[in-house]
Amino acid sequence: MTLARSEQAWRVAQQYLAGGVNSPVRAFRAVGGTPPFIARGAGARLFDLDGNEYIDYVCSWGALIAGHAHPDVVERLRRAVERGTSYGAPTELETALARRVVQLFPSIELVRFVNSGTEATMSAIRLARAATGRAKIVKFTGCYHGHADALLATAGSGLLTLGIPSSPGVPPGTAADTVSLPYNRLDVVEGVFSQAGEEIAAVIVEPVAGNMGVVPPAEGFLQGLREVTHRYGALLILDEVITGFRLAPGGAQELYGVQPDLTCLGKILGGGLPVGAYGGRRELMELLAPVGPVYQAGTLSGNPLAMEAGLATLELLRRPGAYERLEALSARLADGLRWAGEQAGVPVTLNRVGSMLTPFFTDGPVTSYESATRADTARYARFHQAMLRRGVYLAPSQFEALFLSLAHGEDEIDRTLEAAEEALREIVSS
Ligand SMILES: *Cc1c(COP(=O)(O)O)cnc(C)c1O
Helix, strand or coil, rough: CHHHHHHEEEEEEHCHHHHHHCCHHCCCCCCCCCCEEEEEEEEECCEEECCCEEEECCCCCCCCCCCCCCHHHHHHHHHHHHCCCCCCCCCCHHHHHHHHHHHCCCCCEEEEECCEEEEHHHHHHHHHHHHHHCCCEEEECCCCCCCCCCCCCCCHHHHHHHCCCCCCCCHHHHHCEEEECCCCCCCHHHHHHHHHHHHEEEECCCEEECEEEEEECCHHHHHHHHHHHHCCCCCCCCCCCCCCCCECCHHHHHHHHCCCCCEEHHHHHHHCCCCCCECCCCCHHCCCCCCCCCCCCCCCCCHHHHHHHHHHHHHCCCCCCCCHHHHHHHHHHHHHHHHHHHHCCCEEEEEEECCEEECCCCCCCCHHHHHHCCHHHHHHHHHHHHHHHCEEEEECCCCCCECCCCCCCCCHHHHHHHHHHHHHHHHHHH
């Protein structure tokens, strides 16, 4: 396998793009080596500039639940693009996608579309602060909610991968209103609320954490957050940018039976185009301009191409058996990886909820940021490289999820497991 053309492209990219990339984790710093430059995707496969083929478990960070270039999505986009790419005026497409979201999420009565998950969480926080007249935000260490200033404190994803506790450039005053608590520790949340509950505008949480690797919520954790926020008049914001439409049609809130005040969506909702959204009860959402005083706007928000890709993707998820298929294939992959770890004598803790999973190279249970960071990241890096050489494209960090799509099949899973058995044997012997 050669990466000659990717290596060349990578050198040029670094001359013109900051760090050679437009999002840090893509640079492969945590796993080493040259990031393959992608020429195209098809179904569950990625193809790089050198013609190497990979089974893709990044799936554009979870956005592509229908796989790459699904014919239905492509066809809708092809037809749409001929009608123009953006109008800056209302379209029926926006209503159609919003109606779909409202049908699927009983906690959402009104929707506002934005262009990224970052915008969704940032705007939801603004709305929560306006609605409560309070400033403080509670988040959880290792959860990532995009790169808005107030939410960068002890966040996950690229910050965790690169060991950045919080970002320079965020004024202390901004971060001072963000309280970061350990995930899955309801007792700690209760403690903070009993001291400062009247100052807290909202608790924001990934209902299944995906950005410190996959960490499921402990039994009763989400229900407890619902209860304590309610008791103190704070809002509960579920950041379902990853989990929305992935874990169930109505997201993690359907799976775990929790009703948040506000929900943030993104990734799958845009079917591979840039989209975010937030939504909630009518009286909250009507605080937004033009009805209410809370300002939030966007030149390309509700972009017709993005709406089409989202509608096509949600349509594919409606087909009978879609979620059952994702569940069965993901279980097969998780069980196989666990078994391969045992065979090779490599301690692997496999966390999985539906079609998102992380093999952590550690033997303890992983229930929080603290336990996630006990994983052997050097070993993950070697595993990643060994898998890439065998044509399997995993997330380039221990602290990210692997995602399956409807385009994955048993053939892909079995080939991945064969590669994993070899790769694990290789990394223990090196
Ligand atoms: C990806 C992600 C975001 C940020 O979305 P962008 O579109 O990258 O801005 C926010 N929250 C969660 C849980 C995410 O996984």
